[in-house]
Amino acid sequence: MGCSPQVDRHGHQFTEIEIRQVQPGMSKDQVKATLGTPDTTATSGGEVFYYISSTKSTVAFMKPTEIDRKVLAVYFNGIGSVEKVANYGLKDGKVIDLIRRETPSSVAERNFLNQLFRNLGTKQLYGD
Template sequence: MSGESFRFGKSIAVLCILALSACAPQFRNHGYVPTEFDLAQVTVGVDTRASVEELIGAPATSGMATDSAAYYVQSRVRNFAWRAPEVIERQVLAISYDSAGVVTNIERFGLEDGQVVPISRRITGTSGTNESIIRRLIGSIGGFSASDFLG
């Protein structure tokens, strides 16, 4: 009988350890920001977009309207139990270029420097209905009469 109680106690201990380990935070890293050592190789006023990409790699994104900047972004996200994921660290490296593509400025920003910017999608609306193109095509089947073809 004591052997069974020992196994039962051991099973409960293992289950408790598994339950507690499930509550440990998990971290995910996204993106890439060059190190200070790598950035020291970039010279403002001398290097071009091509030489910067060759030295430190391709950026995550470039300027939206023009090619006046390149952005390297790195984030660290914490997942904890049932809570929503939380960004706990973010670095943004912005490299600005002039019209000839030569580096004019290098700036580094952290999560504490910025604000959360909501991203919205702008979609061109249809002509007032929410019907999809497939629904319109299927809806037009059988909508013909013989007089449409005869004349």
């Protein structure tokens, strides 16, 4: 028998039901009450809340391997109401807007997300 990998999850772990509770028109406070405090925020054409999760697998004494990373982004309009919700992931490499089913068009937004994913691979956000 071989060693079984240990799977560790860090950050915000949401179910589809929880994600679907965030609807267009909700306030920032309502989003925080539903999802908690965001891991980070940005202001690219309006405020964005980012909720980040990472899943790593470790076998015995080997270095952990990241097997999944997800970023849930909640975009707000100029009056502070939810405009859209998007999921970003490592596996599909695409940004999916959960309300409009579109990919982002803003170059600044795509560059920020590329940098976020790249930096998450090199920096530990969640301790050990």
